[in-house]
Amino acid sequence: MACDLDCDPSKEAMVREILERIADKWTLLVIEALDRETDIRFSRLQERVGNISQKMLTKTLRQLERDGLVTRRVHPTVPPRVDYRLTPLGESLGEAVCGMWMWVEKHVEAVEDARRTFDGRSERPAA
Template identity: 45%
Template sequence: MSLQDTSRSDNCNAMSDVLNRIGDKWSVMVVGMLGRNGTLRFNELKRMINGVSQRMLTLTLRNLERDGLVTRTIYPEVPPRVEYSLTELGKTLQRPIQGLWNWSAENHTAIVEAREIYDARENATAAAQPRKVAYVGG
């Protein structure tokens, strides 16, 4: 199925479904880390992804596995060893995610500066407008 015609409802729904998964920050981070480092254990991923909670990493890995992007391998050892790696489908995301990471690194300073300018302008506008006060008769 081609998603070129975005005016079709089913195409928009399909695109939305896929982008909801691969567009969230934790999925991008997991796919990026597995793409850069190959097979990793849960705690290795957790250490590499700053700020992710154990619960969120677990949910993200399950969803990526469900979507066929990540494979989970359990080794019958004591304690059990579990490793995660990208599937062939997951590997196809490496180039787009690397491009996104590079773009983010190259443009982060400009984005922070734009936010500061916007916030200063909004604060100045808010300060210049007269305050609206509601009076309750009594």
């Protein structure tokens, strides 16, 4: 009903690979941050994403750059300054990611209620 996907098996493999690549904890948060604020510096990005280590931020950004989703610009100043922004391709992905984010925002309560109900059920085997 909702999706109307094609059925080309060789393409599907690639779709999955890319989806798995993107559907990752840090990647989504980084895309979100880049969508909110453009031409953002490494350290600033680290603040915005929150609790991401340098290593993971670098790695995530490299992957996004490789996939053509972000642009990395180095300013040859001292101290060095590097900023990142979404490419047009990245921006279009940003919209889809926002769709998920907004879904979550809208339904946090519902999910938490469901969890309480579920956990409550299993904690009460007998009265």
